[in-house]
Amino acid sequence: MIYLFALLAIGIYSPALSTIVQPDQIAKTVFLNDTTFVAYNESTTKCRIECADAETMLQQDFRAYQKVWMYNNTEMFSAIDKTFMDANRSIEYETVWRTYQILNFRFQVLNVEDSGAYQCCIRSTDLAYQSFVCYSTFLIVLDEMPEDGVNATAMPATTEAPPSPSWNVVIENGDTLNAQAENNYFLKIFEDNVTAIHCLVNEVEVNIKTSNSFPPPLYNDILIQSFNLTDHSGLYVCNGTLQIGNETTIESVSFTVSQSWNDNKNADLLDAKVVAEALKSAFTVFSAFFTPLFILLAVFGA
Template identity: 80%
Template sequence: MSLLSNILLVGLLSLGQSTIVQPEQIAKTVFLNDTIFVAYNSSTTKCRIDCADAETMLQQDFRSFQKVWMFNKTEMFSADDKTFIDSNRSLEFQVLNEDDTGAYQCCIRSTDLAYQSFVCYSTLLTVVDEMPGDGMNETATTEAPPSPSWNVVIEDGEILNAQPENNYFLKIFEDNVTAIHCLVNEVEINIKTSNSFTPPLYNDVLIQSFNLTDHSGIYVCNGTLQIGNETSIETVTFTVSQSWDDNKNADLLDSKVVAEALKTAFTVFSFFFISLFILLQVFRF
C-alpha cells in the first residue's frame, strides 16, 4: 500500500469507525452462506468471498455497479493482505488468520439513478487453526469459489483483456470452422481449440486459468472452412494482454455450467487416451 493510501486509511479509522454505507441507505440485506476456512500464511487455494449471489453477479451490468465492501458493518479494514478481483466482484485473502473472522458485506447499487439505495450481501467468515472435527465438516471448506469465466467474441485485430486465473471461451471466427490451430508469439502453446462444449459456451478457443507467462501475446489462428466441395483457410489475429479493463462483447458465465463442461471434456479426453493406450498395447502383442 502506498504512503498516501496509508494516510487515508488512518484518517478514516480516526473518524470513530463510522460506517461507509449508512443504515438508511440500505434497502435490503441478503445473507449468503457462512464460510469456515483454515488459516494460512501462504496457500495456492486462497479464501475468496464473492460480492453477491451468483444470479446477481451474472447480470450484464453488474460490473458497472458501485460496490462498497465493509467488515462487521462499521470497521474499515486494511487491504494490505487482500486483493479486490475483477471490478471488486470478489475479495481474496493473500494471508488469512483468526483476526479475519467476522461479517463481510458488499453493498451494491446502480450508478444510473441518483440517490438509489444499496442492496447489501453479507457473508460470515470463520477462520480456524485447523479443520473442525465431526459435526462441522459439512460447512467447512478449504476451497475458494471458482474464478470468473467469460464468453468473449474477438474480432480480427482486437485485444482480449485477461485477468489471472480467469477462463475465457472465445469465438474468433464468424463461420463454423474446423481444425483450428493457433500460434502464440509464433510458438505453439497448450491451449484448447475446436472444442465441443454445449451452448452457451463458445468453442473456437479456450484460455483456461489465464496466466501472464503462458497465455499473453499475439495469437495467429487458422481455421478450415468447408463450403460444399471447396475448402479454404481463414486466419484471425488478436492479442491477449493482462489487464483489468472490460472486454466488449463479453458475457459472464455461470460457474456451475463451466465446471460441468470442463469436467465432461476432461473425462472424454481421458477416456480417449486410455482407450488409445489399450489398443496400442493389444496391437503391440
C-alpha cells in the same frame, strides 16, 4: 497525493475512500452462505468472497453499479493480505479511483482474526439517493480442522476456493483480450463454424484448447483456462478450416492476449455451474478417448 499514498502505505482500504453505508441507506440485506476455512499462509487454495450471488453478478449492468465493501458493518478494510479481483489492481494508486468496479477479493494470508461478516453493498447510480442492497457473507476461520470435523450445525469446512470467473468473449481480427490471472475465457474468433483450429502464440505452440464441443452458451473456438501471464499472453495467430460443399478454405485471425484489468467488449460473465458441468463433461470424454489409445500404444509400442 501524499494522503492517497499514505492510505495505501498503512494498508487501509475502503472502496469509496472513507465511505461507510449507513443503516438508513440499506433497502435490503441478502445473507449468502457461511464460509468456513482453515487458516493459511500463502496457500495455493485461496479464500475468495464474492460481491453478490451469481444471478445478480450475471446482470448486464452489474459492473456499472456502485459497490462499497465493509467488514462487520462499519470497520474499514485492511488491504494488507487481500487481492481485489476482476476489474481492479491489488494495492495500487489506481485502486482509489476504480473501487466501484471491484467484484470480489481474495485473501493471500488468512488468519483466525479475519473471521466476521463481509458485506458488499451495491446500488445503481442512475437515480439519485437510491438505496443499497447489501450481500453479506459470514467467514469462519479455524486454527485447524477439528478431528471430528465441523459440528453438524455449521457449514462444512471449505476445501476448495470458489471457481474463478469465466467469460464468453467475441474476438475480432486485431482485437486485444484483457485477461486476469486464473480466469477462464471461452473465445469465438471466427464468424463461421470452422474446424481444425490451430494457433501459434508468439510463433510457438502453447497449451490452449481449440475446436471444443462445449454446449451453449459457451463459445467453442478457443478456451484459455486458468489464464497466466507466462503461458497465455502474446500475439495469437489462429487458422481454421472452413468446408463449404467440396471447397475447403483456410481462415486466419490474429489477436493479442494481455494481462490487464480493463474490461473486454463483447464479453459476458458465465454461470459458474454451467462452466463446471461443461468442463467436467468434456474432460470425461477426453479421458475415455485417450485411455484405450494409451493402452494400444503401450501394447504395440513395446
